[in-house]
Amino acid sequence: MNALHSMVRADSADAAGLARKPPASGTHVTMRGLSKSFNGAALYQNLDLDIPRGRIVSVFGPNGCGKSTLINMIAGLLPVDSGEILFDGKSLRDTVIGYVFQNYRDALLPWMSARGNIEYPLRRHGMSAVQVKERVDALIDAFDVRFDLSRHPYEFSGGQQQLVSIMRALAPRPEVLFLDEPFSALDFEMTLFIRDRLQHVQRQENTTTLIVSHDLEDAVFLADRILLLTRRPTRIAAELDFDMPRPRSAESIADPHFIAVKSRALELFREQVAGRQT
Amino acid sequence: MNAAFLRLLPLLGPLLLLALWQTAVSAHWANPVLLPSPAATVSSLWGSLADGSMWPDLQATVLRTFYAFVIAACIGVPLGVALGSSPPIYRSVEFLIDFFRSTPSSALIPLFMLLFGLSNLNKIAIAAFAAVLLILFNSAYGVMHARKTRVLAVQVMGVSSWHVFKDVLLLESLPQTFVGLRTGVSMALVIVIVAEMFIGSDNGLGQRIINAQQVLNIKGMYAAILLTGLLGYLLNLLFILVERRFVHWGGK
Numbered sequence: 001m002n003a004l005h006s007m008v009r010a011d012s013a014d015a016a017g018l019a020r021k022p023p024a025s026g027t028h029v030t031m032r033g034l035s036k037s038f039n040g041a042a043l044y045q046n047l048d049l050d051i052p053r054g055r056i057v058s059v060f061g062p063n064g065c066g067k068s069t070l071i072n073m074i075a076g077l078l079p080v081d082s083g084e085i086l087f088d089g090k091s092l093r094d095t096v097i098g099y100v101f102q103n104y105r106d107a108l109l110p111w112m113s114a115r116g117n118i119e120y121p122l123r124r125h126g127m128s129a130v131q132v133k134e135r136v137d138a139l140i141d142a143f144d145v146r147f148d149l150s151r152h153p154y155e156f157s158g159g160q161q162q163l164v165s166i167m168r169a170l171a172p173r174p175e176v177l178f179l180d181e182p183f184s185a186l187d188f189e190m191t192l193f194i195r196d197r198l199q200h201v202q203r204q205e206n207t208t209t210l211i212v213s214h215d216l217e218d219a220v221f222l223a224d225r226i227l228l229l230t231r232r233p234t235r236i237a238a239e240l241d242f243d244m245p246r247p248r249s250a251e252s253i254a255d256p257h258f259i260a261v262k263s264r265a266l267e268l269f270r271e272q273v274a275g276r277q278t
Numbered sequence: 279m280n281a282a283f284l285r286l287l288p289l290l291g292p293l294l295l296l297a298l299w300q301t302a303v304s305a306h307w308a309n310p311v312l313l314p315s316p317a318a319t320v321s322s323l324w325g326s327l328a329d330g331s332m333w334p335d336l337q338a339t340v341l342r343t344f345y346a347f348v349i350a351a352c353i354g355v356p357l358g359v360a361l362g363s364s365p366p367i368y369r370s371v372e373f374l375i376d377f378f379r380s381t382p383s384s385a386l387i388p389l390f391m392l393l394f395g396l397s398n399l400n401k402i403a404i405a406a407f408a409a410v411l412l413i414l415f416n417s418a419y420g421v422m423h424a425r426k427t428r429v430l431a432v433q434v435m436g437v438s439s440w441h442v443f444k445d446v447l448l449l450e451s452l453p454q455t456f457v458g459l460r461t462g463v464s465m466a467l468v469i470v471i472v473a474e475m476f477i478g479s480d481n482g483l484g485q486r487i488i489n490a491q492q493v494l495n496i497k498g499m500y501a502a503i504l505l506t507g508l509l510g511y512l513l514n515l516l517f518i519l520v521e522r523r524f525v526h527w528g529g530k
Contacts, residue, residue, distance in 0.1 A: 075434060076434070077430055077433075077434060093436075096436065097434065097436075098434075099430075099431065099434040101427055101430075101431060103427050106425045106426075106427035106428055107427050107428065107431040108428075108431075109428065109431075109432075109445070109446065109449070110527035110530065111449050111526075111527055120432075120435075120445075121435040121437070124435065124437045124441060124445075125435075125436075152526070152527065154527055154530040172435070
């Protein structure tokens with residue numbers, strides 16, 4: 001499936017009628033009729049969204065359009081005003097999720113070692129010591145970690161801390177992994193390394209993944225689908241599918257397929273920023 | 279500037295003060311009856327430590343401060359953490375805490391004399407009262423200002439609110455709690471000294487200071503003052519060392 005094509009899907013917000021739209025096949029997370037406003041100003045109105053299972057979806061859009069708000073509502077960090085979000089028909093309460101914050105410094109627990117941080121969600125979910133060790137060792141292998149995890153988080157570089165955050169989020173085998181601008185504070189070398197390992201582990205574990213990015217190249221690089229948002233009140237401008245084979249390497253960004261999808265996304269983004277195309 | 283000089287820099291201030299003190303005595307700026315020389319003061323302090331006459335007073339003050347501090351910490355930390363984890367309850371008692379925290383506790387000495395009489399318990403009670411508010415306020419503040427991301431990061435894992443409290447909030451509040459404990463022990467010492475001076479007492483450094491003043495034993499008075507200063511400084515230092523050991527992540 002190397003065809004140089006990308007698919008633009010219809011704006012789903014317009015299609016939302018009174019009847020609930022059935023989810024597309026292969027859907028993991030279904031969002032129906034979601035509304036959210038801040039101080040009386042509507043951010044989202046009656047939004048429908050299907051997130052496909054086992055895929056990486058990047059959320060991209062103009063500044064202040066509520067990219068992080070969207071995933072925070074799905075992850076339950078922010079309450080919705082109205083609407084329903086289901087994970088395979090279950091509520092969030094019955095779903096294991098992982099969340100990686102932009103601010104890794106504040107997200108890790110500094111009184112524990114890095115390994116303790118990764119083990120923490122497993123121990124709290126009642127996993128036996130043997131299983132915990134097995135799982136953490138497997139993650140260390142998968143992420144090819146070469147630094148000493150018995151040290152405390154504040155002894156590591158920013159990239160290493162974010163890597164530990166990602167490992168902690170993945171440890172309990174979450175159904176859905178959320179990453180809120182995970183690379184925005186990291187240097188390029190570390191971003192390349194983490195992107196590389198992340199797509200490897202994501203494929204291995206088939207974790208449905210949502211990434212917010214303010215960098216278009218980042219957004220396209222990891223994505224199976226790019227979710228482009230409009231300015232507020234925010235709608236879905238387009239969902240671009242991107243089926244470039246994996247693993248994608250640092251050289252992939254020079255590939256014509258990559259460039260084509262990125263240009264298409266950029267074009268749609270410009271339309272949204274320049275003015276409302278209704 | 280070389281490294282050895284930089285290392286000696288902290289000594290510069292005290293040496294300057296000693297020089298100024300000595301100059302004031304030598305140049306007769308102050309009445310020599312009211313201001314003994316530094317050497318005379320230190321030798322008086324040394325003498326009263328060597329002949330053992332200072333020890334019972336030092337011991338009494340240290341013990342009172344210790345009891346007051348332990349009582350204050352045992353009440354202040356749990357209560358502060360509990361109040362801090364429930365902002366509505368904290369807000370309902372915030373005025374009381376801030377009011378009594380702003381009231382000089384020494385002004386309450388007469389009230390405590392009515393409540394507890396002239397006993398040893400009185401001095402401990404009032405010092406504990408002064409310290410408990412500082413400790414409580416700081417612990418509550420530490421919990422309330424726990425980093426939001428850290429709390430969310432653990433909540434999102436689906437752990438119980440008890441574990442969020444125990445594993446995150448409590449530890450997040452530790453650096454601020456230590457600030458409370460450190461200022462609390464200093465406050466306890468201050469109030470113990472004041473209480474020893476103005477509530478009838480048989481021993482203690484405060485009592486020693488006021489007695490020395492009454493009989494114009496000025497060298498003895500300065501010696502006892504010097505010792506209370508030293509005691510306060512060492513207590514502060516001790517708490518900083520303990521804090522560094524227990525809250526290794528503080529400020530990082």
